[in-house]
Amino acid sequence: MFDRKKYMAEYRFKNRVRMNAYAREHRRENPEMYRRHERSRAQYQRGWKWGLRLKAFAALGDKCVRCGYDDPRAFQFNHKNGDGWKDVSSANGHYRMLKDIIAGKRSDIELTCANCNMIHARENNLFRIRENDMGEIRVN
Ligand SMILES: [Zn+2]
Numbered sequence: 607m608f609d610r611k612k613y614m615a616e617y618r619f620k621n622r623v624r625m626n627a628y629a630r631e632h633r634r635e636n637p638e639m640y641r642r643h644e645r646s647r648a649q650y651q652r653g654w655k656w657g658l659r660l661k662a663f664a665a666l667g668d669k670c671v672r673c674g675y676d677d678p679r680a681f682q683f684n685h686k687n688g689d690g691w692k693d694v695s696s697a698n699g700h701y702r703m704l705k706d707i708i709a710g711k712r713s714d715i716e717l718t719c720a721n722c723n724m725i726h727a728r729e730n731n732l733f734r735i736r737e738n739d740m741g742e743i744r745v746n
Contacts, residue, residue, distance in 0.1 A: 662707040666717035672726075675719040683707070684718040688732035 618625060633640050660678060669676040671684075683690070683703070693703040706712045718726065726732075 658704045662704045663717060665708050665710060669717070670719040670722055671716045672718055672722040680720045681717055682720050682723040684716050684723045684726055686714050686716060688727070688730055
């Protein structure tokens, strides 16, 4: 059967030089159109991401497990084992983490406010220099 998705992917790949040149020219000739587009896309992504965070907060009880603080603007995900760097150092790691929290699959994460999260990290000496699986040095 004709696979339109595959056909279009191949078409775009084969004609990428011509299509990129056309897109560049279009962008140069219509800058206003693209500025508007970029802005609205960024806004859309921010809103979408925040919505996902709010769902993850709700899945974890919507308040700080340590002090009961309940303003979502200052919520942070506390990795009980101090391995939060794993979730933020890989591509899509943060998104996957949020999805897993919403699905109830992350018992190693609790909801804390920014203060309690920082206190937890200091108490457990989690500020160490580590190497992630890409070989990059990170300070966690
Ligand atoms: Zn707190």
